[in-house]
Amino acid sequence: MSEKIQSLRGMPDILPADAPLWQHLEDTAAAVLRRYGYARISTPILESTALFTRSIGAATDIVEKEMYTFADRHEESISMRPEGTASVVRAMLQHGLLQTPGQKVWYQGPMFRYERPQRGRMRQFHQIGAEVFGLAGPDIDAELIAMSARLWSELGILGQLRLELNSLGSPAERRQYRSQLHDWLAQHRDSLDEDSQRRLDTNPMRILDSKNPAMQALIEAAPKLSAALGDDSRRHFEQLTGMLDAMGIAWQHNQRLVRGLDYYTHTVFEWVTDDLGAQGTVCAGGRYDGLVALHGGPEVPGVGFAMGEERLVELLGQQQRDFGQRPDIYLIIADPQLQAEALALNERLRDALPGRIVLSNLAGGSLRAQFKRADRSQAQIALVLGSQEWAAGEITVKWLRSERAQTSVSLAQLADWLQQNMPNN
RNA sequence: GUGGGCGUAGCUCAGUGGUAGAGCACCGCGUUGUGGCCGCGGCGGUCGUGGGUUCAAUCCCCAUCGUCCACCCCA
Structure with a gap:
């Protein structure tokens, strides 16, 4: 007796x-990203370990x-990506795509972190992210944030989210504040x-x-990060806001917002909700002006964000909307002798009505059983x-979701008849 | 890595030291060509796993695994 194999923890x-x-989340995100001029990029799940340790x-x-x-088999240390930005920077650099400023790319896919699972935190999780290279000003930070806000609004969750914003300053300012804070603490x-x-x-x-x-x-009494910012950093932040x-x-200005990853500079932001338990950050990002250079590239500034799909899906699931397509x-098929004719008929219907979802009853069954399945499928019409x-x-046409009378339609005219009589939804 | 809760049917859960039940779901029948509502019947569980106590363990004890929530961390 073999044991049942289960999916891995988390x-x-x-x-x-x-x-x-x-599907709704990914379709909506892809459409919004397209409207702002972002092109999709896909990078491998496995990368050199050094890529992640460095960035x-x-x-x-x-x-x-x-x-x-x-x-791997050649004793090279490789890692499954724990986030997307490092890989995107690597790919852009490797293919010489950073020569022209203003490159906008986005990605979607699984990320992996070996953590103890809890609500909103899985070992394999999915992110949709956007990155922009070669633009140093606050305008792109603002547009990026506006784009995320538009996505929330199209998803119907903007009201549940708040935007928290902070500035970490230049790498030098950040370093200086860090040691000042360390000494004080x-x-x-x-x-x-x-x-x-x-x-x-x-x-x-x-x-x-x-x-x-x-x-x-x-924490309230500790030195404030904002006081450590120089004029340029302060101006960037003020222009952004x-x-x-x-x-x-x-x-909201959240002076305690510091973000977890080392590469952030200047603008950092998070979209946070109170409706998901302890893991309330649904999207987070910021500016990473030193990252490209850190990977041996030119001094190209960057800014981007990533959103957690599991968390957004849970938020979407809380609204009782139905995203399924019926x-x-x-x-x-009332006579088993007509199975071949029935399949052929439905192929003709699919040719004529490409936008419609057309199901055939499979595996036979009594008429009663077939009607039951038709009803359960949520189809509008039973033929x-x-x-x-x-x-x-x-052919007999019976409306399953309305009181319209059952009727007969000639097979030759069926596709036209359906075209005219079925409501578009 | 740390702490706590929970593991009984596909799902949500009752239950008892004498090897188990409900609701939902699924299949069939009531209608030999008509679904939904209703009624009747049926399928379905090594009670997470291993060990211990006991005449006897799903129940008590220990371990282990899984799961959930929180800490940590982060999307």
């Missing part, structure tokens, strides 16, 4: 029942303990909780967004083909 199947939600930061949790890393080491003491030397800025209530007073205001996009026609109809060159 790697869920996405079942047909949820497919319409995913995400060797001291981050993602690289330290969450990557799926292993040696080190003086208060005794007031830090266990987690924060551990973070003090590895990633002191992360202490700022600690959830521990006992830490809040200390001015543009957001002009576009009517509400935002069949239009279900063909009932009944039996020996009586066949002899007369007709």
Whole structure:
């Protein structure tokens, strides 16, 4: 007796029942991205481990303990991508696509992080992301954020989200603030909780967004990041917020928003909801001006974001909308002798009505059983083909979702008749 | 990696130290050419797995795996 094999922990199947939600999200996102001039890029799931350690930061949790890393058959260390930006930068650079400024690309696909699963956090999860290269000004930051806001609005979830915004300044300013913060926190080491003491030397800025209530007073008293910004950084941020205001996009300045990845500079932002439990960030991004150079490329600035599809799908699922597409026609075969004729008839209908969903009853069954299946399929119309109809060159049309009277239509005119009589939905 | 909750039918869950039930779903019949509502019948479980206590364990104990939620981290 063999044991049943199950899917790996944290790697869920996405079942047909949820497919319409995913399809709606991905279709909507693709359409919005297209309207802003983004082209799709697809990169491999496996990359050199060094790509991620270099860009995400060797001291981050993602690289330290969450990557799926292993040696391939030639003992090269390879990793499954934990996020999308590093791969996109690599691909753009590798193919010389950064020569012209203003490249806009987007991607969609699975990412992998070895974490303990919980609501909104899986080991295999999916992101849709957008990246823009070669534009340094706040205008593209603003357009990028506006594009995300438009997507939320088209998905009907804008009201559940709030935009949090911050500036990390230039790499130099960020570095300087980091050490200033570290020194200040080190003086208060005794007031830090266990987690924060551990973070003090590895990633002191992360202490700022600690959830521990006992830490809040200390965090309030700590030196502010905004005070460490130079004139250029401050102007970038002010121009960005001015543009957001002009576009009517509400935002909040969250000085504790520091983001997890090492490569961010200047603008960082998150779209957050209270409707998903502890993992409320639905989309996050920012500017990464040093990243391309870090990978041996020219000094090309970049900015982008990534959204978590699982989290957005859950949000969409909370609204009781129906994204599924229902069949239009279900063909009932009243006489088993007519199976071949029935299949041929439906092929002709599919030729004539390309926009319609046309089902054939398969595997026989009593008329009663076939009607039951037709009803359950949610089809608008049941067609009944039996020996009586066949002899007369007709077919029976029965409306399943309305009280319209059952009728007979000649087979020769069936496609035209359906065209004229079936409502478009 | 840490803490807590939960594992009984496809799903949601009851239940008892003497090897199990409901609702929904599914199949059939009531109508030998008509679905939905209703009625009747049926299919379906090694009670997560392994060990221990006991005459006897789905129930008690231990371990293990899975799952959910939170911490951490992050989309």
